[in-house]
Amino acid sequence: xxxxxxxxxxxxxxxxxxxxxxxxxxxxxxxxxxxxxxxxxxxxxxxxxxxxxxxxxxxxxxxxxxxxxxxxxxxxxxxxxxxxxxxxxxxxxxxxxxxxxxxxxxxxxxxxxxxxxxxxxxxxxxxxxxxxxxxxxxxxxxxxxxxxxxxxxxxxxxxxxxxxxxxxxxxxxxxxxxxxxxxxxxxxxxxxxxx
Amino acid sequence: xxxxxxxxxxxxxxxxxxxxxxxxxxxxxxxxxxxxxxxxxxxxxxxxxxxxxxxxxxxxxxxxxxxxxxxxxxxxxxxxxxxxxxxxxxxxxxxxxxxxxxxxxxxxxxxxxxxxxxxxxxxxxxxxxxxxxxxxxxxxxxxxxxxxxxxxxxxxxxxxxxxxxxxxxxxxxxxxxxxxxxxxxxxxxxxxxxx
Numbered sequence: 001x002x003x004x005x006x007x008x009x010x011x012x013x014x015x016x017x018x019x020x021x022x023x024x025x026x027x028x029x030x031x032x033x034x035x036x037x038x039x040x041x042x043x044x045x046x047x048x049x050x051x052x053x054x055x056x057x058x059x060x061x062x063x064x065x066x067x068x069x070x071x072x073x074x075x076x077x078x079x080x081x082x083x084x085x086x087x088x089x090x091x092x093x094x095x096x097x098x099x100x101x102x103x104x105x106x107x108x109x110x111x112x113x114x115x116x117x118x119x120x121x122x123x124x125x126x127x128x129x130x131x132x133x134x135x136x137x138x139x140x141x142x143x144x145x146x147x148x149x150x151x152x153x154x155x156x157x158x159x160x161x162x163x164x165x166x167x168x169x170x171x172x173x174x175x176x177x178x179x180x181x182x183x184x185x186x187x188x189x190x191x192x193x194x195x
Numbered sequence: 196x197x198x199x200x201x202x203x204x205x206x207x208x209x210x211x212x213x214x215x216x217x218x219x220x221x222x223x224x225x226x227x228x229x230x231x232x233x234x235x236x237x238x239x240x241x242x243x244x245x246x247x248x249x250x251x252x253x254x255x256x257x258x259x260x261x262x263x264x265x266x267x268x269x270x271x272x273x274x275x276x277x278x279x280x281x282x283x284x285x286x287x288x289x290x291x292x293x294x295x296x297x298x299x300x301x302x303x304x305x306x307x308x309x310x311x312x313x314x315x316x317x318x319x320x321x322x323x324x325x326x327x328x329x330x331x332x333x334x335x336x337x338x339x340x341x342x343x344x345x346x347x348x349x350x351x352x353x354x355x356x357x358x359x360x361x362x363x364x365x366x367x368x369x370x371x372x373x374x375x376x377x378x379x380x381x382x383x384x385x386x387x388x389x390x
Contacts, residue, residue: 178329193354
């Protein structure tokens with residue numbers, strides 16, 4: 001006779017840590033680190049406090065895990081784009097479309113990027129956050145530079161910093177409520193200038 | 196005989212609302228809105244809670260006043276630059292030098308811009324903050340466009356959005372701990388591309 005496995009302690013049936021981390025990330029992206037309460041995280045993840053603590057530790061550990069998740073996902077997205085056969089102009093256009101689509105999503109309105117517009121707010125005071133923001137910026141710079149370089153841009157280093165600057169600006173503008181057409185026009189101006 | 200004027204209630208001798216607002220703005224720029232406590236504001240301004248409440252209302256009112264102060268100051272700085280006789284390249288170089296100098300200041304480390312890197316964090320949840328961020332971005336865009344236009348840039352509209360994008364990116368990078376040389380190099384790449 002096969003025994004039914006014991007339900008893990010502190011985890012409700014069907015608990016998926018990846019889903020819970022995604023939901024927590026979304027709440028942090030909406031409200032910021034200090035603006036997100038434990039009650040917010042309980043509501044967003046559907047997990048009781050003991051389950052949250054058991055799975056992720058405290059609020060700060062969950063927040064750092066949310067930032068790490070974003071860093072890994074953004075790096076992987078760039079790698080897919082770099083590996084594609086899209087030429088310079090088309091690859092930049094595809095990248096900006098992906099960025100704008102993502103920045104316009106959000107639980108309570110367009111929410112931009114958690115690294116650029118949320119982690120930056122506590123980066124001065126918190127060295128662990130600051131390191132993650134710096135690591136994210138380095139990955140973004142390096143990946144965009146590689147994208148441009150492999151598409152024959154002779155000024156890949158300088159141009160990459162303007163492309164990432166536009167990405168950062170789009171995050172701020174999305175959170176300010178700028179409509180898609182405004183974000184698209186700024187992305188287009190960047191593509192026209194360098195490709 | 197001239198009577199000594201009564202000391203205003205709730206305001207300590209030598210209280211200057213402009214100094215207190217500046218000190219509060221700095222603390223908000225360091226720690227963010229939700230990350231700044233009333234105790235922080237008492238410490239930063241040197242005012243007791245009753246004096247703070249009497250002068251500015253609650254924490255949120257003080258925060259909104261800090262954002263309004265920044266919007267007015269940035270607008271005035273751009274107006275001075277526009278009114279100067281500096282040609283295109285020199286005016287952009289001067290602007291970026293001013294921006295980088297300011298972004299590298301901070302109570303606890305380089306702190307960038309309170310509008311770009313702090314107000315954005317609560318802009319999704321708070322319509323009053325979002326309106327101020329949008330107003331700030333509109334002023335910045337419009338002033339940079341005027342600066343370029345009056346210096347003969349035939350693509351002033353498109354170029355202005357790249358210049359403001361670089362300004363936004365410099366704020367994020369300053370808070371991530373990027374050294375001055377890195378910020379200067381990105382500003383230089385922008386100037387070289389459009390001027």
